[in-house]
Amino acid sequence: MSWQEVFGHPEPYPEQADGIETAIETSEDDGFLVVEGACGTGKTMLALTAGIDRVRDPDSDYERVVVLTSVKQQLRQFEEDLRTINRNLPDDWSPVSALTLVGKADVCPYNIENAGGIDGENVYDRCESLRERTRNVTGEGNDTSTANLVSEAKAVQTGLADSGSDGGADYMSVDGEPTPYPRAMPEFDGVEYCPFYAQYLDDLPDDGDAAESVPFAFDDLGLIDTEELVRLSAGHGTCPHSMMGVLLGEVEVVVANYYHAFDPTTVGSFTGSLVDDDSFLVCDEAHMLEPRVRELVSDGLADASLRDAESELTRVIQPVEFEASGKDTSPTAQTADAELVKGELDEADVTLAELKETREFVRDLRDELDRRVKAHLDRTRPDWRADLQSLDDAEVPLRDPETPGDDEITEWADEAGYDAGTWTRAEIVGVVVGRILNEAEDEDKQRAAPGVGRVLGEWYRQSHETYFRQLELDRTWDETEPPDSWRRAYNARLALHNCVPGDAIADRLAEFGGGVLMSATLEPLDVFRRVTGLDDLAEDGRPVTERTYGLGFPAENRESFAVDAPKFTYSNRGAPGEATETRRVHADTVRAVCRSPGNVLVGMPSYAEAEWIAEELRRTLDKPVLLDEASDDGTTEKLKSEFFADEGKVLVTSLRGTLTEGVDYRGDRLSAAVVCGVPIINTASPLTKAVRTAYDREFGDGFETALTVPAVRKARQAVGRVIRGTEEVGVRVLVDGRYARTSWNSVREYLPEIEREEFQPVSPDMVEFGLQRFWGDDWD
Numbered sequence: 001m002s003w004q005e006v007f008g009h010p011e012p013y014p015e016q017a018d019g020i021e022t023a024i025e026t027s028e029d030d031g032f033l034v035v036e037g038a039c040g041t042g043k044t045m046l047a048l049t050a051g052i053d054r055v056r057d058p059d060s061d062y063e064r065v066v067v068l069t070s071v072k073q074q075l076r077q078f079e080e081d082l083r084t085i086n087r088n089l090p091d092d093w094s095p096v097s098a099l100t101l102v103g104k105a106d107v108c109p110y111n112i113e114n115a116g117g118i119d120g121e122n123v124y125d126r127c128e129s130l131r132e133r134t135r136n137v138t139g140e141g142n143d144t145s146t147a148n149l150v151s152e153a154k155a156v157q158t159g160l161a162d163s164g165s166d167g168g169a170d171y172m173s174v175d176g177e178p179t180p181y182p183r184a185m186p187e188f189d190g191v192e193y194c195p196f197y198a199q200y201l202d203d204l205p206d207d208g209d210a211a212e213s214v215p216f217a218f219d220d221l222g223l224i225d226t227e228e229l230v231r232l233s234a235g236h237g238t239c240p241h242s243m244m245g246v247l248l249g250e251v252e253v254v255v256a257n258y259y260h261a262f263d264p265t266t267v268g269s270f271t272g273s274l275v276d277d278d279s280f281l282v283c284d285e286a287h288m289l290e291p292r293v294r295e296l297v298s299d300g301l302a303d304a305s306l307r308d309a310e311s312e313l314t315r316v317i318q319p320v321e322f323e324a325s326g327k328d329t330s331p332t333a334q335t336a337d338a339e340l341v342k343g344e345l346d347e348a349d350v351t352l353a354e355l356k357e358t359r360e361f362v363r364d365l366r367d368e369l370d371r372r373v374k375a376h377l378d379r380t381r382p383d384w385r386a387d388l389q390s391l392d393d394a395e396v397p398l399r400d401p402e403t404p405g406d407d408e409i410t411e412w413a414d415e416a417g418y419d420a421g422t423w424t425r426a427e428i429v430g431v432v433v434g435r436i437l438n439e440a441e442d443e444d445k446q447r448a449a450p451g452v453g454r455v456l457g458e459w460y461r462q463s464h465e466t467y468f469r470q471l472e473l474d475r476t477w478d479e480t481e482p483p484d485s486w487r488r489a490y491n492a493r494l495a496l497h498n499c500v501p502g503d504a505i506a507d508r509l510a511e512f513g514g515g516v517l518m519s520a521t522l523e524p525l526d527v528f529r530r531v532t533g534l535d536d537l538a539e540d541g542r543p544v545t546e547r548t549y550g551l552g553f554p555a556e557n558r559e560s561f562a563v564d565a566p567k568f569t570y571s572n573r574g575a576p577g578e579a580t581e582t583r584r585v586h587a588d589t590v591r592a593v594c595r596s597p598g599n600v601l602v603g604m605p606s607y608a609e610a611e612w613i614a615e616e617l618r619r620t621l622d623k624p625v626l627l628d629e630a631s632d633d634g635t636t637e638k639l640k641s642e643f644f645a646d647e648g649k650v651l652v653t654s655l656r657g658t659l660t661e662g663v664d665y666r667g668d669r670l671s672a673a674v675v676c677g678v679p680i681i682n683t684a685s686p687l688t689k690a691v692r693t694a695y696d697r698e699f700g701d702g703f704e705t706a707l708t709v710p711a712v713r714k715a716r717q718a719v720g721r722v723i724r725g726t727e728e729v730g731v732r733v734l735v736d737g738r739y740a741r742t743s744w745n746s747v748r749e750y751l752p753e754i755e756r757e758e759f760q761p762v763s764p765d766m767v768e769f770g771l772q773r774f775w776g777d778d779w780d
Contacts, residue, residue, distance in 0.1 A: 001053070001056060001057065002053075003020050003021070003024065003049050003050065003053040005089070005090055005093070006048075006049045006052045006053050006056070006085060006089070006096075007020070007045065007049045007085075008045055008049075008081060008084035008085040008087070008088050009045070009084070009088070012042070012045075012046075013041060013042055013552055014552070015037065015041055015042075015046075015547075015549035015552060016041070016042045016045065016046045016049075018547065019033070019035055019037070019043075019046040019050075019516075019547055019549070020046055020049050020050045020053075022545055022547060023035075023046070023047065023050035023051075023515075023516050024050050024053060024054065026514065026543055026545045027050070027054060027062070027280060027513065027514035027515060027516075028054075028060070028514075029514070029543050030277075030513060030514045030542055030543070031514050031542050031543030031544060031545060032281075032509065032514055032515055032516065032517055032534065032537070032542065032543070032544050032545070033050075033515070033516045033517070033518075033545045033546075033547065034286075034516075034517050034518070034522065034525060034528065034529070034534065034544060034545065034546050034547070035047075035516060035517070035518040035519075035522075035546075035547045035548075035549070036518070036519060036520065036521065036522040036523055036525065036547070036548045036549070036752065037518060037520060037547075037548075037549040038520055038549065038550055038551045038552075038720065038723075039520050039720045039721065039723070039724045040551070040553065040723065040724035040725050040728075041549050041551070041552060043284075043518045043519075043520075044074075044077050044078055044081045044284070045081050045084075045085075046516075046518075047067075047282040047284070047515075047516040047518060048065065048067075048078065048081055048082065048085060048253070048282070049085070050280075050516065051065035051253070051280040051282055051515070051516070052065060052085065052096055052252065052253065054280050055252050055253075055280065056252075061277075061278060061513065062278060062279070062280045062513055063252075063278040063279070064251065064252055064253065064254060064274070064278065064279050064280070065252065065253040065254070065279070065280045065282060066254050066256065066261065066274050066279045066280070066281050066282065066512070066515075067253065067254065067255045067256065067282045067284065068256055068257065068258050068260065068261055068281070068282065068283050068284065069255075069256075069257065069258075069284035069285055070257065070258050070284075070285050070288045070292050070662075071284075071285055071288075071661060071662030072662075073662040073663055073664055074284050074285060074662050075100065075255055075257075077664070078255045078284070079098075079100060079223055079225055079255065082096060082098050082222070082223045082253060082255075083222070083223055086222040086223070094219065094220065095220060095221070095222035096222060096223075096252050096253060097218065097219065097221070097222065097223075097224075097250070097251040097252045097253070098222065098223040098224065098251055098252065098253035098254070098255065099223075099224050099229070099244065099247050099248055099251045099253070099254055099255070100223070100224070100225050100226055100229075100255045100256075101244060101248065101254060101255065101256040101257070101260055101271070102226050102244075104123055104124055104127050104241050105120055105123045105124070106226055107226060107229060107230050107233075107240035107241050107244065108123050108127060108240070108241065109172065109174045109179060109196060109230065109234045109240065110123075110126075110172075110185070111123040112174055112175065112230065113172055113173070113174055113183070115172055115183040115184070116183065116184060116185040117185060118185075124446065125445045125446045127194075127241075128446070129438075129445075130185070130192060130193060130194040130197065131194060131197050132438060133191055133192060133193050134146075134149065134193040134194055134197050134198050134201065135201070136191075137149065137188055137189075137191055137193055138198070138201070144188060145202070146198045146199070146201040146202035147202050148188075149186075149188055149193055149195060149198040149202075150195055150198050150199050150202055150237065152186060152188055152195075153180070153181045153182065153186040153195035153198070154180050154181065154195075154237075170182055170183055174230055174231070174234040174235075175227065175230065175231065177230075177231045177234055177235045178235065179196075179234045179235065179237060180195075180237040181195045181196070181237065194239070195237065196233075196234065196237065196238055196239040196240075197239045197242065199236075199237045199238045199239070200213065200238045200239040200242040200243070203215060203238060210246050210249075211246060211247075211249075211250050213238075213246060214243060214246060214247065214250075215233075215236040215238055216232045216233075216236060218247060218250070218251075223253075224247065224251070229243060229244060229247075245270060248271065248273070248274065249273050254274060256271070256274075258288075258289070258292045258293070258296065259296055260274070261274065261275060261281075261508060262292070262293045262296045262297070262504070262505075262508055263296045264296075264297070275508065275511045275512065276511065276512070276513075277511065277512065277513040278513060279512050279513055279515075280512070280513060280514060280515045281509070281512040281513075281514070281515030281516070281517075282515055282516050282518075283515065283516070283517040283518070284518060284519070285519055285661070285662060286517040286518055286519045286522060286528075286532075287519040287520075287521045287522055287528070287710075287713045287717075288519075288661075289505060289517070289532055290501060290502070290505070290531050290532055290710075291710070293501045293504055293505050293508075294497070294498055294499075294501040297498045297501055297504045298495070298496060298497045298498045299454075299455050299458055299495075299496045300455065300472070300493045300494055300495040300496055301365075301452060301455050301456070301459075301493065301494040302491060302492070302493045303366065303369055303370075303487070303491065303492040303493065304448075304491070305448045305451060305452050306362050306365060306366040306369070306448075306452060307366060308448035308449075309362050309430070309433075309448040309449045309452040309453075310359055310362045310363050310366065312433050312434070312437055312447060312448060312449045313355055313358060313359035313362065313429075313433055313449060314359065315336060315437065315441075316336055316341055316355060316433050316436050316437065317352065317355050317356060317359065319336050319337060319338040319341055320338050320341050320342060320352055322338070323338040336436050336437065336439075336440035336441070337440060340436060340439065340440060341436055344432055344435060344436050345432065348428060348431075348432045350425075350428060350429055350432050354425055354429055355429055355433070357422060358422070358425070358426050358429045358430075358453070361413075361418050361422050361426065361456075362426075362452065364416060364418075365409075365413075365494075368409070368412055369471065369492060369494060372396065372471055373396075373471070373473065373486050373490070373492055374486065376394065376396050376471070376473075377391075377486060380394075384486070385484045388483075388484075388486070388488055388489040389477070389489065391473075391475065391486075391489045391490065392475070393472075393473060393474055393475050394472070394473040395470055395471075395472055395473075395685060395686045395687060396470060396471040396472075396473070396686075397468075397470045397471075397686035397690075398469045398470050398471060398494075399464070399468075399469065401468065401686045401687070401689035401690040401693060402689055402690070402693045403693075404464050404465040404693070404694075405464055406464060407464065407469040409459075409469065409494065410459070410460070410469075420460060423456050423457060423459065423460035423461075424457050424460060424461070426452070426453040426456040426457060427453040427454050427456065427457040428453070429449070429453055430449040430450040430451070430452055430453020430454065430456075431449075431450050431453065433447070433449040433450070433453075434447035434449050434450040437449075455496065458496060459494075459496055462496065462498075465694065465697070466498065466499055466500045466694055466698075467496055467497060467498055467499065468496075468497045468499050468686075468687060468690035468691070468694075469494070469495065469496055469497070470494075470495050470497070470686055470687065470690075471492065471493070471494055471495070472492070472493045472494075472495045473486075473490045473491075473492055473493075474490065474491045474492075474493070475489065475490065476489065476490060476491045477489065497687055497690070497691075499690055499691045499693075499694035499695070500691075500694045500695065500698050502530070502531055502532055502533040502536075502698070503533060503536075505532045505533045506532070506533025506534065506536045506537055507533075509532075509533070509534070509537060510537060510540070510542070514542075517532075517534075520716070520717065520720050521712075521713040521716040521717050521720065522713075523548065523750065523751070523752040524709065524749075524750055525546050525548070527704070527705055527709050529544060530699050530705065531695075531699065531705055531706075548752055548754075550752070550754035550755070551723055551754075553723060553725065553726050553728070554726065555758075557723065557727075557728065557729045557730075558722070558723050558729065558730055558731070558732065558758075559730075559731045559732070559770065559771075559774040560719075560731075560732045560733070560755075560758040560759045560760070561731075561732070561733045561734070561759065561760070561762050561767060561770060562734045562739040562740040562748070562759040562760065562761050562762070563589055563733060563734065563735040563736070563739075563740060563761075563762055563763075563764055563767055564737045564740035564741060564761050564762065564763050564764070565582075565585045565586055565589060565735050565736060565737060565740075565764050566581065566582040566585055566586075566737060567582075567677075567736055567737050567738055567745075568582060568586055568605065568676050568677030568678075568735070568736050569677070573586070576608055576609065576611070576612035577612070583612075585764050586613075586676050586677075586735055587613065587616045587617075588764065589674070589676075589733070589735050589764055589767050590602055590613055590616075590617070590674050590676060590735065591616070591617060591620060591621060592767050592768045592771055593672050593674040593731065593733050593767070593771065594617060594621055594623060594650050594672075594674075595621075595623075595771070595779060595780040596671050596672040596730075596731055596771065596775060596779065596780075597647075597648075597671055597775060597778040597779070597780070598647045598648060598668060598670070598671030598672070599643060599644075599647055599648065599649050599650075599651065599665075599668075599669060599670050599671060599672075600623075600649075600650045600651070600670070600671065600672045600673070600674070601650075601651050601653070601659075601660070601665070601670055601672070601673040601674070601718065601721060601722075602614075602617075602650060602651065602652040602653070602673075602674050602675075602676075603653060603654070603655040603660050603673065603674070603675040603676070603679075603714075603715070603718040603719075604652065604653070604654055604655065604675075604676055604677070604679075605654070605655060605656075605676070605677045605678070605679040605680075606654055606656065606679075607628075607629060607630050607654045607657070609654075609676070609677075610627060610628065610629075610652045610653055610654050611627060611629075613652055613676070614627040614652040617650060617652070621650065622780075623648060623649065623650055623780075624648070624649045624650065625649070625650045625652060626639060626642060626643055626649060626650065626651045626652065627652050627653075628651065628652065628653035628654070628657055628659055630654075630657070633658075636657075636658060636659065639651070639659075640659065640663065643669075644669055647668060654679075655675065655679040655714045655715060655717075655718055656679060656681070656714065660714070660717050660718035660721065661714075661717045661718075663721065664724070665721040665722070665724065666724050666725065666728075667725070667728065668728075670721055670722055670730065671722070671729065671730045671731065672722065672730055672731040672732070672733070673718055673719045673721055673722045673730075673731075673732055673733070674719075674733040674734075674735060675715045675718050675719055675733070675734050675735065675736075676735045676736065677735070677736050678708070678711050678712065678715065678736055678738055678739075678747055679711045679714045679715060680707050680708065680711040681707065681710075681711070683707065688706075688707070691706050692706050692707060708747060708750065709750055711747075712747050712750040712751070715734060715739075716751070716755070719732040719733070719734065720732075731771065731774060731775075732759070733767070734759060739751070739759065740761035740762075741761055
């Protein structure tokens with residue numbers, strides 16, 4: 001076989017052929033290919049072809065391809081390319097088997113149909129509880145079996161039909177596919193259970209391959225996307241999420257999210273079998289690898305979690321205390337049995353005294369959090385109780401962000417008499433409390449104590465140089481809290497941030513056999529290699545090969561400007577609404593670009609600046625102007641659909657939003673993109689200062705590696721939306737002197753060489769002339 005037989009199109013671009021062959025060669029030596037390829041250069045097909053070639057080659061050790069992406073749009077692109085590959089395989093080849101991984105909410109039949117008392121708010125808690133009850137009802141020593149539970153659920157329907165009740169049997173359908181079960185959650189001896197999960201358990205073989213439990217033939221299906229998985233599974237009466245867990249070990253390609261490989265909890269409970277040297281890794285949108293993994297390996301303690309953990313500890317402690325004092329210890333729906341508690345404590349080698357100490361610690365920690373929130377508000381907003389709705393989000397550092405050392409919470413605990421044993425034993429205490437309550441209580445909910453205990457242990461163990469600890473206040477509104485309580489206005493959280501996630505990234509990458517890391521914006525590649533730990537892998541003997549591919553489409557179809565306008569920094573532009581020269585020049589330049597025919601995308605450094613330029617354009621531009629604001633996914637999707645509905649609109653957004661990355665503006669959906677300024681994040685933020693300081697120590701220049709390079713990538717992502725195919729025509733504009741010329745804070749050096757050649761510097765007064773020359777009579 002050859003990779004050409006896998007490739008889904010008649011002929012590859014030259015860059016694709018080079019990339020495929022390089023990826024195959026590098027991965028055979030357990031290495032990684034790092035690819036920067038411009039939008040539209042076929043990176044998805046490149047990576048899939050190389051990976052599937054390795055999996056299908058009988059002389060290769062690779063058994064599967066694991067695709068990771070952080071953007072849902074790109075997930076759909078991988079699915080489409082897999083379908084293309086399967087449509088064009090040689091006739092004597094079997095289809096490439098593939099599966100898309102999603103969360104429980106996306107595949108739970110009850111959640112999809114809003115039935116059985118399950119919805120998006122409780123699906124995870126209800127699922128875990130129903131699964132446990134289903135196992136308990138059929139466990140050792142019980143009189144029923146999983147087969148009986150399935151029959152009971154089906155019998156409800158049969159009884160309805162036999163009785164001639166109005167409407168006959170009320171079978172639940174999922175996206176139009178009928179299932180064998182009622183919409184209401186069935187019960188056995190008064191205990192609710194999930195019939196889909198019961199069917200899955202009943203199909204599991206006593207000994208042997210779990211794949212034998214799959215009730216449908218999947219070898220020749222090719223890609224099983226989310227909709228197909230739910231239809232096939234629910235139609236057979238079995239659990240789609242459980243089927244997903246079985247199939248991920250059987251297919252040749254798994255398309256997943258970053259958290260499926262980098263979130264410790266998800267890997268430990270669900271996808272651990274994928275993180276293996278038999279897996280060929282494809283890491284898409286790899287410029288997001290560092291910030292995404294930083295989020296996944298960071299953690300925190302919410303005020304509400306501390307409250308709930310204290311309550312849970314009390315509910316486990318009280319039965320034993322009541323028994324010792326001679327009080328009634330009869331268990332209820334909200335209390336545990338004393339004998340159960342003592343048995344679990346003995347088995348886990350945890351003492352009642354440790355439970356009490358952990359409860360006291362959690363209670364005191366919550367009191368200390370409360371004291372600190374009030375002290376912060378009294379210091380910064382003395383009248384805060386009079387106007388809670390005017391409070392803003394806040395970060396309260398627990399140490400100097402630029403001076404590593406013990407944080408104030410750790411110091412407080414030491415002074416209060418809580419030692420290393422208190423911090424570290426909280427983890428096992430939390431696990432035991434969660435296990436006891438899951439067995440003793442009927443309520444469907446995720447227990448707080450295990451998570452709180454785990455974070456307390458991490459808080460104590462992790463370095464104070466690479467981790468930063470702070471108190472975070474996020475705006476909310478809770479009418480159940482007293483009118484003068486900060487809890488009415490804030491969610492408070494003690495946050496533990498991993499400032500330098502490179503070690504975590506490298507450790508996880510090292511567990512894969514090899515693969516491809518790719519994006520349209522990875523340059524400078526030496527910085528990307530340093531911050532993601534790839535250089536460390538190379539030092540350990542894992543080859544790391546680089547490729548950069550520019551736009552291979554006709555140069556005459558595009559025009560690119562780096563406008564030497566005043567730097568769009570706060571000191572130059574002032575606040576939105578101020579009539580500064582910087583704002584005038586940028587507004588005039590953006591307005592000129594927006595007179596291009598068709599749709600135009602405008603990217604600004606923040607949502608506040610996006611609102612400003614949108615108002616400027618609405619006053620002076622004869623074209624509809626749409627404004628993207630920080631909002632939920634549904635609102636963003638509606639805005640995107642409105643923008644695509646017909647030509648001739650302007651869409652204004654923040655470069656830190658979701659509309660400038662991973663969105664497919666193919667064909668005539670976009671004719672121009674303009675970016676104002678370099679979207680460097682707020683450098684005054686304590687966390688930003690801590691990350692920069694940590695990067696200073698780790699890499700030598702924290703401002704460059706932690707702030708400037710990611711900001712330039714954001715800008716390049718936005719202008720990269722314009723040209724994505726051979727026939728596409730458009731304009732790309734970067735407005736800020738830092739893109740145009742060399743200076744002490746210039747960012748031009750962070751553009752790849754081929755982009756520096758294309759984005760030639762122009763003065764603001766020449767932009768209109770250049771646009772007229774490019775568009776001709778089509779320019780407005």
